Amino acid sequence: MTLQTLKQNLRVAYAAFVITLRMNAPDAFVLFTIVVQPLVIAVMAMWMLVERGAANALYVVVGSGMTGLWSTLLFMGGNSINWERWTGTLELMVGQPTPVSVIVFGKNAAVVFQSLLSMVGSYSVAAILFRQSLVVEQPLLFAVSLILTTAAFVCFGLVIAPMFLLSPAVQHFQNALEFPVYMLCGFLFPIALLPGWTTPLSYLLAPYWAARALHGTSTGGASLQETLFAWGMMLLLGLIYLLISGWLTERMLYKARSEASLRLE
């Protein structure tokens, strides 16, 4: 890839990022997944854990925020290619010179960026409604973890989006994917509470390492070594997701062009 191509692709990703933010802003479904649902989860979890102190409250804030992040990515990011098909713009997206995955990257980045709001909402609930004093113990490490979390979630979304278009059968299970990932990634409780055979599955999911990094740096419960390891896993899995998504997107496009399914007639 030349410097010129890189510049052009970055410009396209940024354009996709901006229009997605603008189009999602008035969307009631987006509002529900990034604000209402995480708030409901945060309120319920806080009621259960409010007596156990500030560290638990912070765990709930970060965890419920991550549920918003995942739900938004699953429904909005997962459908980012399908949505173009439903609105009749997928043919235009495919028939132009920029690789489709660059556009999906920009769209997913917007979705994940927007869903960070859910963490702000959860924080506000804990601080105002439950009068918890919430202090992030390792703010610098937490900020870096948040940036890497955003990148890891965007890459994860790049795998889901072509898969949903490639196989409608997989998309039928879209709703069912929401809660298992909450649990497998330890958003709201440690995965040690789950049966041992699920642990390898958790390790393959970048959101699990994101949850570890965010929980660890916010509550101060993780050593620097543990945080660095979680960052490394996020980067490694993100890279693997990128490679898989590139292959999947190519296959998806070839299949759609062969089967004439770029447009809903």
Added chain:
Amino acid sequence: MEVHSTVEVRDLRRVYRTTIGVLRRRVKEIVAVEGISFDVAPGELFGLLGPNGAGKTTTVKMLTTLLIPTSGTARVLGRDIVKEADAIRARIGFIFGGERGLYWRLSGYDNLRYFSSLYHVEPQVARKRIPYLLELVGLADRGKEKVEGYSRGMMQRLHIARTLLHDPEVLFLDEPTIGLDPVGARELRQMILNLQAEAKTILLTTHYMFEADLLCQRVAVINKGRIVALDTPAALKSNVSDLAVVEMEVFGMDPQVVERLRGLPFVDTVSVENVDQRQAVRVQTRRGSEAVPDLMNVLAGLRVDRVVVREPTLEDAYVRLVGGGE
């Protein structure tokens, strides 16, 4: 020096596969395009004319790299549409008729700004080109409004602006005037002529004969996936120069009467179009006005309001080629 065609199509074929049945699923094949071949010269305005379902849109989708052919080859600007799709995409523009394909929650201006990014138009170029194109398509006053408030004609004009953003060398226009009001359609046709004057190569599909006659230098008539004629509009019209056309407005004509008209030895084709409670009947015949009394005999007992005998048009050539009203 050898001059290459801008579009070269050889034995292009496309079959759609679909399944029917619930418990016992069977694969059904529908041949949309059946081995067509043609060339479009640089700077030519070439028409693909045919009824609905003839294979026009399928052909355009293959040429714009959006659909992979079942067999055959095609090259656009010397590049293969399957193996070199990426190289073609930056140099062509396309529109498909209809309201879809725009971001309704964004303004017309923002739609164009987004698409200019996708086509790698430099921001400083886009800043000048977008207002120019909005002006060109008559949307300068409405460019800042959301597309959801646009009429169908305005959306179609925005599509034209979108497809010109990156100044493509070849344009594929699939039924661009469909659904437009007469004034809007006339403006759009003038716009297409202006684009051709800028030496753009244009492949236009339409099922309006007069549109093909007015705009195209050559026309391929496509029916049931096959090209049944390919020539200039004048040459196609000359194919029916031996015929006259008798047009009649009849009330309450049943299918048996139509068959009796078709059975007359001097009748070439009969097409019938239902308009409200009457039927507009068009008979192509070699006997000209002399055929009228015999036609009236067949229509005896029915109310016939208007009878006109006229010279054949491109539409009549088309009707003859695609088999009348059958």
